[in-house]
Amino acid sequence: MTTTMSIAKREFRSYFDSPVAYVVICLGLAALGLVFFNYGGGFWQVDRASLRQMFVQLPRGLSWLVIPVVTMRLLAEEKRSGTLEMLITLPVKDHEVILGKFLGAWGLIVVLIGATAIYPVAMFGWPWDLGVLDFGPVVSGYVGLVLYSGAAVSVGLFISSLTDHQMIAFFITFLVLFMLHFLGNSITLSVLPEKAEFVLSFISFDTRLDSFNRGMINSRDVVYFMTITIGCLFGSFWALERRKWL
């Protein structure tokens, strides 16, 4: 476990050694601010509905830009530059490498998600008191975000483990996450037969997140995100082990 944490710590810190983390966090918060100011009647008209917009837009922003950028290099870049050989020939187990990398990247995303809490706090607590906030959906929304981000990061990690090129990892991760969001979208669904509709909304991130945003924590949704996370971690582990036998 200590080995895993050493790797995770290094990974997490390395985002702050480069501009990646700062750019991501600043841009993320600024973009979110824009959403608030322009949605509905503007900032002073803000209400519970606009906070819900945050929980809808935030995962999309994360999936389309932040997570692909954060995960693309995790293994692809290490394989290309050969540092993976250095890392793996330290006394580490392969699953510790995968888990450490996952935790490092997920940690950054969770910090970013945590940072967005300044919006609800600022709006409904201090310094502005725009009304009474129903805390239930906010808390469940954050639970959903954290679970979703674990799944999305593990998808990115898995894709990064399959290639040596971080740009390829970026595009494929972007595409896959994009699809996962919009599969359950009403526009997609309206043109498809009913059976497909059922399946697609079953695997769509957006449909799954929706119930969290409405204040419900369904065990089925939790299991869904955790299944994706664990499955992709196993996939990455398998991809890493594969180097031995190739």
Added chain:
Amino acid sequence: MIEAKGLSKRFGATRALDKISFEVRQGEVVGFLGPNGAGKSTAMRILTCFISASEGSARVHGHDVFDDPLAVRQRVGYLPQRAPLYGDMSVLDYLKFVADVRQLDKSTFKKSMKEVVEVCGLAGVLGKDIRTLSHGYRQRVGLGQALIHDPPILILDEPTSDLDPNEKAEVLRYIRQVGEKRTVVLSTHNLNEVEEACARAIIISKGRVVADGNIEDVRARGGRVRYNLMVDEQEGLTNGAPALAEVAEALAVLEGISSVKETPTDERAHAFTMLGTKSTDLRAEIYRLCVDKGWLMLELRRDVQKLEDVFKQLTRGDERSDRGRDLLAGDDELEDDEDFDDEDLDDEDLDDEEADQDDADEADDADEDDADEDDADEDDADGADADKADADKKEEE
């Protein structure tokens, strides 16, 4: 300490290692020697449990590399080829990270850090980002991280490649220093380095061990000496100018001479290269022969085979077939045999003196370069060989 038994490794159709076996005893400094693509890195990666062998087994410090990789890695300090380090970390952070993963406690880390900084000369760069360092310093940092846990075994993959001569000498000095109380395996394709830093050499070529022993033994494997003789072609000592064939014939029947070959020369002289066994010195015989026949000797030289010659001799045949020379080589060798009954002293050894042979050779090379390009995608080694072929060509010119 290190014991490899019948290790084989296949990458698809490429056979990177072909049942190699060797043993390294405690305290030895062993040079893994071989041309590019011979399988040195592959062997080291198996020993450090980065990849698995297709067949065979290996034990490091008593632990099986397959069953107990963690125990092996704990006892090994490994520097991969080209020292891949995290460029965005500072040297100190990097060493800290390695110590962290190796779970050294604070006081041990402090102590070994002091030693590593001193031995590897890192004091001036501790705060610098690794990506800003010169290659020589990167190599030193790589060596430093391999030493941080004071391992009994060091495995270094081409620690001196891409370094300038000064850096090279320095890194070799570090290696000698740390090798005083450790078992060290280092790979290289440079013979001088092995002679300088190692007591023992394992020469591998095309995934097989072709020689293994201390440097002297390996050198003796060549077991031949070369004599260069020049006799005036216009004037004799007593009987007037000798004919070429006459001299050649007389030399060929000397006891202990295994082959005589005429070599071109700018001077007005007959020049010959002869091969003899190492155990006897034939210079006196040759001199006596010249005096008896009344030839005017201009030059006589005896060369003990250099390690380089042995290396070429041991690894060349494989390369030849590797470059697709099999078919051509068949006729070639027959011809060689006729006028030159020992093909071991191959044309590359003599080629600077052999104009016509060169042309043929070069034509071969050119053909094979084309072939190489075709399958370069499938096999990295071919690329390397093409380079090698180019280098050979340059040498020949």
